[in-house]
Amino acid sequence: MKAGADSPDMKGISGDINLERIDAESLVIRLTGNWTQAAKIKPVEHVLAELAVLTPFARIVLQAADLKQWDSRLPTYLLAILDYCQAKRIQIDLSGLPDGVQGLLKLARAVPERAGDRRSAQQTPALAKIGKMVLSGLADTKALVIFIGETVQAGISLMRGKARFRSVDLFLCIQEAGPGALAIVTLISLLVGLILAFVGAVQLAMFGAQIFIADLVGLGTVREMGALMTAVIMSGRTGAAYAAQLGTMNVNSEIDALKTMGISPMEFLVLPRMLALILMLPLLCIYADFMGILGGAIVTTTAFDVSLTQYFNQLRKAVDLTDISIGLFKSLVFAVLIATAGCMRGMQCGRSASAVGDAATAAVVNSIVYIVVADSIITLICNRLGI
Amino acid sequence: MNKPHITVKDLTMAYGDFVIQRDLNFTINRGDVFVIMGGSGCGKSTLLKHLIGLQQPARGDVIYDRQNFWRSSDAERIRILRRIGVLYQSGALFSSLTLAENIALPLGEFTDFSRAEIADIVSYKLALVGLAGFEDYYPSEISGGMQKRAGLARAMALDPEILFFDEPSAGLDPVSARLLDDLIINLSDALGTTIVVVTHELASIFAIGTNAVFLDPETKTMLATDSPKRLLAESKDSKIIQFLTRGEGNVETTR
Numbered sequence: 001m002k003a004g005a006d007s008p009d010m011k012g013i014s015g016d017i018n019l020e021r022i023d024a025e026s027l028v029i030r031l032t033g034n035w036t037q038a039a040k041i042k043p044v045e046h047v048l049a050e051l052a053v054l055t056p057f058a059r060i061v062l063q064a065a066d067l068k069q070w071d072s073r074l075p076t077y078l079l080a081i082l083d084y085c086q087a088k089r090i091q092i093d094l095s096g097l098p099d100g101v102q103g104l105l106k107l108a109r110a111v112p113e114r115a116g117d118r119r120s121a122q123q124t125p126a127l128a129k130i131g132k133m134v135l136s137g138l139a140d141t142k143a144l145v146i147f148i149g150e151t152v153q154a155g156i157s158l159m160r161g162k163a164r165f166r167s168v169d170l171f172l173c174i175q176e177a178g179p180g181a182l183a184i185v186t187l188i189s190l191l192v193g194l195i196l197a198f199v200g201a202v203q204l205a206m207f208g209a210q211i212f213i214a215d216l217v218g219l220g221t222v223r224e225m226g227a228l229m230t231a232v233i234m235s236g237r238t239g240a241a242y243a244a245q246l247g248t249m250n251v252n253s254e255i256d257a258l259k260t261m262g263i264s265p266m267e268f269l270v271l272p273r274m275l276a277l278i279l280m281l282p283l284l285c286i287y288a289d290f291m292g293i294l295g296g297a298i299v300t301t302t303a304f305d306v307s308l309t310q311y312f313n314q315l316r317k318a319v320d321l322t323d324i325s326i327g328l329f330k331s332l333v334f335a336v337l338i339a340t341a342g343c344m345r346g347m348q349c350g351r352s353a354s355a356v357g358d359a360a361t362a363a364v365v366n367s368i369v370y371i372v373v374a375d376s377i378i379t380l381i382c383n384r385l386g387i
Numbered sequence: 388m389n390k391p392h393i394t395v396k397d398l399t400m401a402y403g404d405f406v407i408q409r410d411l412n413f414t415i416n417r418g419d420v421f422v423i424m425g426g427s428g429c430g431k432s433t434l435l436k437h438l439i440g441l442q443q444p445a446r447g448d449v450i451y452d453r454q455n456f457w458r459s460s461d462a463e464r465i466r467i468l469r470r471i472g473v474l475y476q477s478g479a480l481f482s483s484l485t486l487a488e489n490i491a492l493p494l495g496e497f498t499d500f501s502r503a504e505i506a507d508i509v510s511y512k513l514a515l516v517g518l519a520g521f522e523d524y525y526p527s528e529i530s531g532g533m534q535k536r537a538g539l540a541r542a543m544a545l546d547p548e549i550l551f552f553d554e555p556s557a558g559l560d561p562v563s564a565r566l567l568d569d570l571i572i573n574l575s576d577a578l579g580t581t582i583v584v585v586t587h588e589l590a591s592i593f594a595i596g597t598n599a600v601f602l603d604p605e606t607k608t609m610l611a612t613d614s615p616k617r618l619l620a621e622s623k624d625s626k627i628i629q630f631l632t633r634g635e636g637n638v639e640t641t642r
Contacts, residue, residue, distance in 0.1 A: 114605075164496055253479035257541075260439045261493050262468040 014040040015067075019050050026059040027051075031097075035070040035077070044080045051084065060085060063096040075104045082109075147344045151274070154266040158275075163267045173276030177238045181284060184237065188229055189221075189288035193295025196220050201304050210304040214314035217296030222319050226289040227327045228375060231334035234281060235367035239342035242273050243363035246346025247356040255347070265347070274339040281335035282328050289327060322387055330378055334371050341367035390417045391452075392549065392581045393438065398447035400433050406607055407433050411447070413600045413612040420575050420582045420595045422615060425602035426630065431585045432476075432553055434602065438583065439473055439551055440464060469497060472542030476553045478534035480526040480541065486513065487522035490541045497545060512540040516570070532559050539567075543574070550574065552584045556591055568594050589633065593619075601627050 015033040022028050035041065062078075078097075082105070085092045094102050124132070157163045200216040246269060249255050258265045293315065300306045345363040349355050391414045398411040407430035415421045423431050436442040438449055440456060449456045451467050459467070480489050490509045494500060500508065513519055516536040526534050535558065542550060552571070556564035568591050574580045575595075586592060592599065596615040603610050603626055610624050619631045 249482075252482065253475045253477060254481050256441055257473065257475060257479040257481075259441060260468055260471065260473045261496075262465040263493075263496060 013038060013069075015070075017042065017047055019047070019054060021054060021057065022061075025057060026061060027054060027057045028061050028063055029081070030066075031062070031064040031074075032066040034068050035074040037071055037073045039073065041073070041077070044077050047081065048084050051081075055088075057090065059091045059093065061093045061096060064098060064101075065096070067098065070098070070101065072104075074101055075108065078105060079108060143348060144344065147347070148340065150266045151270060151340065151343075154264065154271050157267065158271060163271055164263055165268045165272050169268075170272040170275060173272050174280060176241070177234065177276045178280035178283065181234060181237055181280075182287070184233055185230055185284050185288050186291055188233055189226060189291040190295040192225050192229055193217055193221055193292035194299050195295075196225065196292070197296040197299035198303075201299060205304060210300065210306050211310060211314050213296060213300045213304065213306070214311045215318040217300075218293060218315045218319040219323060221292035221296070222289050222323045222327050224327070224375075224379070226292055227285050227330040227334060228371070229292075230281060230284045230288045230331060231338060231371045232368060234277065234284070234335075235338045235341070235371065236364055238277060239338040239363045239367045240360040242339065242342030243346040243349070243359040244356055246270075246343060247349030247359040250347065250349045251351050251353070251356060270339075270343045270347070273343055274336070277339040278332065278335045281338075282331045285327060285331035286324075289324070326378075326382055326387070330375060333374050333378065337370040337374060338367045341370060391415070392417045392419070393583075394448075394450040395438075396448045396450065398434075398437065398449065399445045400430060400437055400442070401445040406445070408602055409608050411600070411602075411609050413609065415581060415583060416598065417581055418575060418579050419598045420571060420584065422592050422596035422599040423583065423585045423602070424587055424592060424599055424615075424630070426604055427587070429602040429604035431587075431602060435551060435553055435583070435585050439471060440468055469545065470547055471549045471551060472545065472547035473551045474535070474539045474542045474553065474555060476557060478526070478531075478538035480534055480538055482526050485523050485525055486518065486529075486537045486540075489526070489537065490544050493541070493544045508544070509540075512543055513537070515543070516540045517566070532563055535559065536563075536567075539570075546578065547580065549581045549583065552582070552586070554585055556586065556588045564588070564591065571595050587630075589631065592631075601630070 013034045013036065015031065015035040018030045018032070020028045020030065033039070060081075067074075078101070082092060084090075094105065097105075154163060197213050197217050201210060201213045204210055204212050204216070246255070249269070255265045255269070258268055297308060297311050300311050301308050342363040345359040345366065349359040393415040395411050395413050395415075399409040400407040400411075411434070423434055425431055433442065437444050443457060448458070451470075454463065454467060456464060456467060480486070481492070484492065487506070487509045490512055491505050494505045494508060498505075509522065510519065513521060516539050518533060518536055518540065521529065521533070521537070526537070529537070535555070539555075550571075555567050555571070559567065571582055571584070572595055575582050582595075584591070584595070592615045598613070599615045599618065600612040601610045601618065602608075610627055611618055611622060613622075615631065618627055622628060622631075
């Protein structure tokens with residue numbers, strides 16, 4: 001009668017359950033055969049339906065004289081019948097079951113469910129969902145404001161020379177956010193320069209105005225694409241990394257440990273990362289501008305019959321310091337936005353592995369949205385001011 | 388020795404509307420080894436978070452000596468925090484720093500020791516927890532038990548007045564757990580450090596605890612505060628007796 005006793009033929013193993021009324025009061029449930037998870041057994045709903053048909057009765061006696069193998073299939077099945085009996089106030093006699101099964105059933109019901117512990121799986125109505133979304137949006141905004149406030153505080157203590165962080169950390173962050181990103185920035189900005197030149201050149205060549213490719217590539221890259229492309233690259237590269245680093249530190253209570261040491265995590269962790277990005281992104285932006293212009297030069301000189309001297313002469317006429325400054329200013333703003341989104345998501349990260357992934361995703365999505373919105377606003381303002 | 392070090396007054400802890408524990412009142416005396424105990428999910432770790440400034444109480448006060456922790460200014464709060472050390476359940480070592488750098492961090496931040504002096508202190512603290520020679524290992528390169536001991540070395544770096552332990556023996560083998568208990572008793576005896584331990588390890592509770600508070604998840608409040616041995620001998624509360632005897636006590640059980 002023990003689990004794993006004599007093994008029957010493994011094909012078509014099955015267990016059976018029979019209901020039989022023995023007198024006006026009582027019902028016998030007979031369990032026979034194999035009750036393993038591989039066995040074929042009729043669904044418990046059918047048995048419950050049969051029980052409902054056979055009512056009224058006051059007592060159920062379980063018998064298992066011919067029961068062969070069993071595993072957790074049997075207690076699970078019986079618990080459903082037990083619950084049914086409890087709901088209908090029917091007595092149930094378990095003494096005919098093997099001791100092991102009785103023990104497991106007792107154990108499963110030893111600690112009753114605490115009222116209110118179960119989470120209801122029912123669907124929330126649409127209105128409630130909208131409400132929740134609005135509330136979480138408000139909470140998000142509040143968190144953002146708090147984070148910005150804390151960052152400003154940390155920045156102030158930095159300016160007063162009181163901020164505590166290790167200069168090693170700052171150098172590591174700079175290394176990571178600056179030189180470490182050169183390769184990808186080179187590739188992307190060179191290719192964007194090429195593409196800009198090609199797209200423009202085809203149109204301009206129709207008027208025989210290939211020389212103006214220099215204007216298009218120069219202004220497009222310096223004012224817009226250089227800053228934008230580096231910002232997008234860095235939000236995916238560094239912003240996500242910040243969120244994941246800080247998020248993991250949160251999961252591992254490292255941020256709690258800093259707080260209880262009396263060290264502000266905003267100063268110790270967020271400041272070096274912000275500073276690194278704010279210092280490095282404008283530099284990367286200048287480098288990307290240069291690469292983009294180079295890309296344009298390659299296309300115009302090789303495919304459109306303009307000499308290198310002509311290209312650079314035209315470029316010098318088209319692009320002035322204001323354009324470059326606007327691009328640099330943008331990249332400075334983008335740096336703040338990327339670092340804020342990355343660090344904030346990391347610091348607010350929940351305490352699970354999936355939360356770290358969510359934080360990294362949210363950091364990238366947020367920073368790209370911030371970047372594009374800020375870019376539009378700045379471009380609009382420049383347009384209105386006529387610069 | 389019966390000078391109160393930490394006093395908890397009418398403390399109610401909650402996450403939003405969800406109350407964890409209400410109306411907690413107890414005192415941790417100087418030199419105590421104070422045990423916060425109770426079944427799982429009763430809010431032991433949450434209480435610890437309130438004591439070490441990680442979570443603000445919904446109501447009530449935590450008073451260090453005579454200073455009300457949650458009503459002090461940020462600067463004062465940081466001053467209080469510098470007097471405490473915390474050993475987190477997972478060790479919470481900074482994973483980007485070596486063990487030596489981890490322990491040296493608070494020393495470098497808050498003291499005027501030279502590099503050489505700090506290195507000596509670091510070696511001494513590591514030796515104290517049985518990790519001599521592991522200075523240049525990263526936390527990910529050592530076992531969980533070793534991480535925990537290194538976390539303890541970091542918590543002790545500044546010779547804090549109060550040491551907090553969150554489940555110190557969880558994840559340790561019985562011998563290491565015993566060694567940790569011995570270390571705790573030593574710290575308390577030799578340095579007079581006040582020690583607050585969150586645990587449900589019965590052997591530890593009786594071996595080290597000189598005072599305790601028992602939290603109950605069902606009534607959502609504390610049932611008693613006294614030394615564990617006296618609680619076992621004198622308490623009439625069936626839940627406490629059951630807890631302290633692994634449910635094998637003479638009080639009738641619910642099963």
